[in-house]
Amino acid sequence: MYTSAKSMMDACKEQNKTIYELQLQEEMEAGELSKDDVYDYLRKTYEIMKKSATAGLDTPIMSMSGMTGENAYKVNEYAKNGNPVSGALITKAMARALSTSEVNASMGRIVAAPTAGASGILPATLVTMQDEFDYSDEEIFNALLTASAVGEIIAVNATISGAEGGCQAECGAAAAMAAAAIIELRGGSINDIFTAASFALKNIMGLICDPVCGLVEYPCNLRNASGVVNAIISADLTLAGVEALIPFDETVGAMGNVGKELPVSLKETAIGGIAGTETAQRLYEEFLDK
Numbered sequence: 001m002y003t004s005a006k007s008m009m010d011a012c013k014e015q016n017k018t019i020y021e022l023q024l025q026e027e028m029e030a031g032e033l034s035k036d037d038v039y040d041y042l043r044k045t046y047e048i049m050k051k052s053a054t055a056g057l058d059t060p061i062m063s064m065s066g067m068t069g070e071n072a073y074k075v076n077e078y079a080k081n082g083n084p085v086s087g088a089l090i091t092k093a094m095a096r097a098l099s100t101s102e103v104n105a106s107m108g109r110i111v112a113a114p115t116a117g118a119s120g121i122l123p124a125t126l127v128t129m130q131d132e133f134d135y136s137d138e139e140i141f142n143a144l145l146t147a148s149a150v151g152e153i154i155a156v157n158a159t160i161s162g163a164e165g166g167c168q169a170e171c172g173a174a175a176a177m178a179a180a181a182i183i184e185l186r187g188g189s190i191n192d193i194f195t196a197a198s199f200a201l202k203n204i205m206g207l208i209c210d211p212v213c214g215l216v217e218y219p220c221n222l223r224n225a226s227g228v229v230n231a232i233i234s235a236d237l238t239l240a241g242v243e244a245l246i247p248f249d250e251t252v253g254a255m256g257n258v259g260k261e262l263p264v265s266l267k268e269t270a271i272g273g274i275a276g277t278e279t280a281q282r283l284y285e286e287f288l289d290k
């Protein structure tokens with residue numbers, strides 16, 4: 001397992017391989033799998049991602065609690081019929097992120113990449129890239145491998161748990177993975193992959209975990225929508241030539257340290273932040289009375 005961007009970049013150079021090739025090799029060795037086995041698994045994974053990212057676009061989905069939902073439908077309709085300020089690609093990507101978030105909140109099937117709370121970001125990114133730019137399934141699977149390498153380094157060196165490190169660790173990690181996947185698809189360099197991932201983490205450094213009523217619904221769903229946008233802009237900033245002053249590994253370390261310094265009230269305890277507002281507390285009382 002590669003535990004840092006530096007070790008991975010060094011290995012890519014030494015072995016003349018891409019990140020996804022190294023990650024494929026890792027998966028094959030760790031699971032004693034053939035290349036076909038790994039790609040079959042990726043195919044099944046991406047199928048679930050596609051279903052969750054599209055389920056709520058034409059059919060409104062409410063959460064089990066009844067507190068949130070139907071936003072993927074609204075945003076998709078707006079993308080189709082409105083004149084979105086952020087453009088059709090971004091608006092459709094947000095609708096897809098909301099869709100998976102709503103499937104999750106209605107107890108449907110999602111891929112927790114890296115977690116259920118942040119499960120909308122990577123699928124929305126991949127589906128949008130394929131829809132807009134016609135990437136093949138195999139190219140998407142390779143981007144998934146690259147994303148998984150980035151997620152693994154974050155998990156090993158910091159955390160991907162909101163309860164441990166705040167939402168920066170969930171939606172931040174997911175956006176970093178998605179930004180890396182975009183760079184892979186666009187044919188960027190190995191350095192670009194980690195630069196884009198580092199931008200996504202920097203953009204939401206310190207974001208707290210404050211789900212209303214302790215349910216993975218709100219503001220989680222909004223952060224999935226903004227997470228896919230974070231991934232897209234992080235990739236575009238990188239491809240435009242903006243350089244990472246602070247490298248990925250140090251950014252991950254900073255994110256882990258910020259997570260440790262966050263008070264318990266801001267780490268999935270539903271005490272502080274948005275969960276601590278008057279309205280959220282009233283909703284919690286009503287939820288308990290149900």
Ligand code: SF4
Pocket residue numbers: 117118161162163166167168170171208209210211215216217219220223268
């Ligand atoms: S607010 Fe907390 S529970 Fe919701 S997505 Fe972020 S980390 Fe997960």
